[in-house]
Amino acid sequence: MRSVGRGSAGNSLLSYALGITHVNPLEHNLFFERFLNPERTHLPDFDIDFGTDDREEVLRYIFRRYGAERVAMIGTYSTLKARAALREITKALGIPEGEVDPFIKRLPYFASVKQLEEECAISPASSDIPFNREPLRTIVALARRIGEFPRHMATHPCGLVICPTPITDFRAAPARGQGVRDHAMVDARGRGGGVAQDRYHRTERARRHPGGRRDGRGK
Numbered sequence: 001m002r003s004v005g006r007g008s009a010g011n012s013l014l015s016y017a018l019g020i021t022h023v024n025p026l027e028h029n030l031f032f033e034r035f036l037n038p039e040r041t042h043l044p045d046f047d048i049d050f051g052t053d054d055r056e057e058v059l060r061y062i063f064r065r066y067g068a069e070r071v072a073m074i075g076t077y078s079t080l081k082a083r084a085a086l087r088e089i090t091k092a093l094g095i096p097e098g099e100v101d102p103f104i105k106r107l108p109y110f111a112s113v114k115q116l117e118e119e120c121a122i123s124p125a126s127s128d129i130p131f132n133r134e135p136l137r138t139i140v141a142l143a144r145r146i147g148e149f150p151r152h153m154a155t156h157p158c159g160l161v162i163c164p165t166p167i168t169d170f171r172a173a174p175a176r177g178q179g180v181r182d183h184a185m186v187d188a189r190g191r192g193g194g195v196a197q198d199r200y201h202r203t204e205r206a207r208r209h210p211g212g213r214r215d216g217r218g219k
Helices: 013-017 052-066 082-093 097-104 113-121 136-146 191-208
Strands: 003-006 047-050 071-079 150-162
Touching: 047 052, 052 071, 052 150, 082 097, 082 113, 082 136, 097 136, 113 136
Parallel strands: none
Antiparallel strands: 003 047, 071 150
8 A cells, every 4th residue: 555654753764664654764865863862752653655546545444443333433523604693693693694695605614603704804715794884794703603513424534443342331432324423523643632541551461460460470
């Protein structure tokens, strides 16, 4: 499978020697020392990119290698940005779509409703939108109250969680098509990830020292 290392791992002499990357850093005068050196406070990690057309093959391999019951896709939340928040309020108030939709379409695509006027002021396409006139004034005021609220769940395109035991031992994971599960975590490094990591380490200690303390001396 085609792949390429990125960042410090891409320049690493160790990565090249192990066949993970395919560029000799000595030959091309790259700074291979970035990957492993005494000044690093954390262990290095690998960022390895592969082609979009290989994504499904990688996912199938991971589910097959570790077991579908131990692997889950990471769930993400799609939140209400300015465009969506204004449209929801417009529908709730029964205002005809044609009355405000021409203005909504001119809003910056990822604009936050919290700083809507400020973001529109620096955008040529939306700098003249009359936010101080009705019905936009009322719509924007109400939209600010629901801005950034979760709208629906989606699946991270490539984020995965792999557990040492069935993933349902750690938290609920709704099943999706083809045995794929969505793991209800917005950020695997955040609070949910901390719980998963804590349980993982406890599981590993129990496996290595059955019936004993974490230091292996027994009860």
